[in-house]
Amino acid sequence: MGFIMPAFAGVIILYGFIRRVPVFDAFIEGVREGFFTLLQIAPTILGLVFAVSLLRNSGAINVICAAVAPAANAVGFPKEVVPMAMLRPVSGSGSTALLVSVFEQYGPDSFAGRVASVLAGSSETTFYATAMYFGCVGVKNIRHTLVAAIAADLTAMLISAVMVGIFLS
């Protein structure tokens, strides 16, 4: 699968060259725009990384996980994966760190490891994406966006455990 990204880049440049686009000039212009984009999202990222670090380091995330564990057990969701599931909507790097810790502790081919994998593959960093996209255009009333997005995350949590049960047991 490692070829996808280089292949994509190769196709872009080759097609540009064939269509007589001043390839390098266009590239430089795009990079400049990229810097500007980052400048716009930087404050949002700083704010969210700060909040998520507080959540983790204060121990609040453990309290939430302990509270949610019985409900998770009831629907067949492994409690080992609860911390990762909780962090998944808020932080990509944070949930990747927790995914790796599930792999380390239980192995990627254990039930917990498989559920964690499927969940990681079928959900996104909801809050981060929402904050970034609406933040960059200054929209404050985002209406029912978060309700729909969180419902999707909960669906992914429920279905991931069920699917691992059906396909990989």
Next chain:
Amino acid sequence: MLNIIWSLLVVGSIICSLCLGTTQALSDTFADSAADAIQLLLTLTGVICLWSGLMKIAERSGLNALLSKLFAPPLRLLFPRLDKDSAAFEAITMNITANLLGLGNTATPMGLKAMRELDRLNGGRDTACDEMVIFVVMNTASLQLFPTMLGTLRSGYGSRAPFEILVPVWISSAAALTVALTIALCGNRLSRRRLCG
């Protein structure tokens, strides 16, 4: 909404920390987390700038328009009010295409562009238009066809079949996306007055 969530996260963590006696760790967080954020931004900067450079070439050569045609028909159903030749619709199709291919860092600059174009159509208002809701909801659900990063991590930790999770991932993603879009479309119908343009 984010004003409330952010405040809850921060104040809730501080109160929790006072109760649990983890104030020292919390003080350290105040010192470290902002630096961590900058570190993360620096990591992102290189990749995002590189891909927005490459995507600029794709834009100039008309490759964007070409790919848009491929994914346009299903997406037109979700964005019926956007002109199929508009910059907004083109950016949306490029973002979705990149997401499907698992190029998250490519998708982001296109997604930000799509939001800016939608914002222009929306007259720069404070309230999201229907199209913004649907677009962001699609970006919060995972559309990835080949989770390469996930497979790499799994094989790195000794999985016998790193990609055995592929079919469960597809079904789980499709279910999550269906739920998200259903709620987004129903919500849009309930408050239809907020139109783009």
